[in-house]
Amino acid sequence: MSDVEEKKEKKTLQEKKKQWEDTTVAKVNKRFPELKASFSTSSGLPVDRLCIPSFDEPSYMEKLGFPGEYPFTRGVQPTMYRGRLWTMRQYAGFSTAEEANKRNRYLLEKGATGLSVAFDLPTQIGYDSDDAISRGEVGRVGVAIDTVRDMEKLFDGIPLDKVSTSMTINATASVLLAMYIVVAEKQGVPLSALTGTIQNDILKEYFARGTYRFPPKPSLRLISDIFSYCGKNIPKWNTISISGYHIREAGSTAAQEIGLTLADAICYIETAKKAGLNVDDFAPQLAFFFAAHTDILEEVAKFRAARRLYAKIMKERFGSTDPKSMMLRFHTQTGGVTLTAQQPDNNIIRVAIQTLAAVLGGTQSLHTNSKDEALALPTEDTVKLALRTQQIVALESGVTNTIDPLGGSYYIEELTDRLEAEAEKIIKTIDEMGGMVSAIEQGYPHREIEHSAYLYGKSIENGERVVVGVNKFVEEKAAKVAIFSAPEGAEKKQVDSLKKIKEERDDKKVAEALALVEKTARGNENLMPAIIEAVRVEASLGEICTALQNIFGEYTESFN
């Protein structure tokens, strides 16, 4: 290549950047102006919105491109955090709806910008609090919700048109979403104004998280029904949060986290397409959820690789033409498994590093774990500290001033390529097995994750992998830590309140509504309207799930 041609190439990339600024950035800036007119380092040097190679880089456009444009490697929004910071969203919930409502209001008062509801296990699996199987579990890992009345109490004084809510709910997502819809109606909030997310990602429950209820096929139908209902009625709602987080927590590597999560995504998209939906009608409402671990540079590369690979899949495999369908928007949580019970203060540092990983990787929202979560649910003070960690990174560190600050690092780019290639291999393996449902039936994801978890554990045991305070710099005498203990008596209170509701409601209406749920489950109509009606007449979560189970059956894991 001659010098003249090289100069021409270089000019082209600069020109392309100018073009990006004049079009993509200008358009967004008009609607959502950047937070400041100019950005600078803490000592006053100017900070450019986006730095690009100053030399010829022929693969730049193909591999990286510009933020807000295909393949979205450098970020999904054109101005990223210069326009709007990520949503600081702390997962919280325990005990009864009244108690959880107090914690949520506390978080909003301290500057959280969205809510994230944790439900107890009976709610997640679809059993009422008075069911024998729920004994000992009510209000334990999250809030207990039996009927729409509990949901009303949970959001009491929280305007649903102002606050976005994320709900970690999968097998029973349709019922909890229905309850949220009915609460919004009661608050006088139109459905079009609702923003938030339901996790609704059943596939990973079968191999990484365990809160399944119905078998895969009818579960996937419920998910398609939700896509279709929300597409028409709640356009700003994220209908699913396809989650790598729990896959990683269960023991996967970073590459497996991307590969298995995107393979789940492919399965949901194929199911919805088979149900007759047009990919660009529902794909813009799909969201993702990943973990952030302490190997900060690998994590940054992971987020970038996931974005690029997803964009390619949407465009090439599914023929999407809407850029919004190709954007991998994601929530991040710092890695629960990286927290140690030993020397819990060390976890503050881990969480800070992981926060940086998520932000340098371009997350859209973030939950930071509290230092005491290897011991119990967090206290108000430790939750506040975790939130403050995000606020310091957001407002003091300066990493938000330019987009994808690590882009162009030789190491980061190579790691991004490598993780993408590894993840693609996993997707190919699953394709060859006949897709994710069939891979799950063959035990593939479960086996892969368990194997990685075993190797990880062994590497700590033999000292190859250092965990400070656990296998190095160990202190014999443990410091006494004040831990959270949930208020006593939640289970009894909840059971009593459910009993009262069951006495007060109109049994005939409940029976009719449940019969309609069953009838709809038997046919092909969208289930959401029937479930919403059942919720409205105060049928309980357990009753609605029993009606569904009568038709769908119950999933039990097999070990072969």
Place this chain on the structure above:
Amino acid sequence: MTENTEKKNPIRLLIGKVGLDGHTRGVQYVAHIFRDAGYEVIYPGLRKSPKQIVKMAIEEDVKAIGLSFLSGAHIPLISEIMDLLKDKKAEDILVFCGGVIPDDDILILKKMGVREVFTPGTSDKIIIEKVTALFADSSDEEK
């Protein structure tokens, strides 16, 4: 490796989950290291009630039940298991557990008769040693 590796009839353990908790990373890891150490391990899978666990432990003639908890439900669930073992006159089946279990609760569990409680970060070596020692103790008692 423990002596158990060489024995012709390895000691049988039931290692699993009780209740609705779906966190399996720890329990599967522990099941794996006990197998590596020569034990025969039965892992019954998710969502087993205390009744199912005790029934299976008796039928399979295990020497001990090891349970993992990350949902905070350890006290009510273990208490039910200990009662059931007593009812069935199967108190010779030892119980140990692990997971996210606060210090104060460890004392309560031990009072109920739980032999060992392993919290996060405990090394494989210590888990195997302590559980293996339980059987040494009980065979001493038999003599």
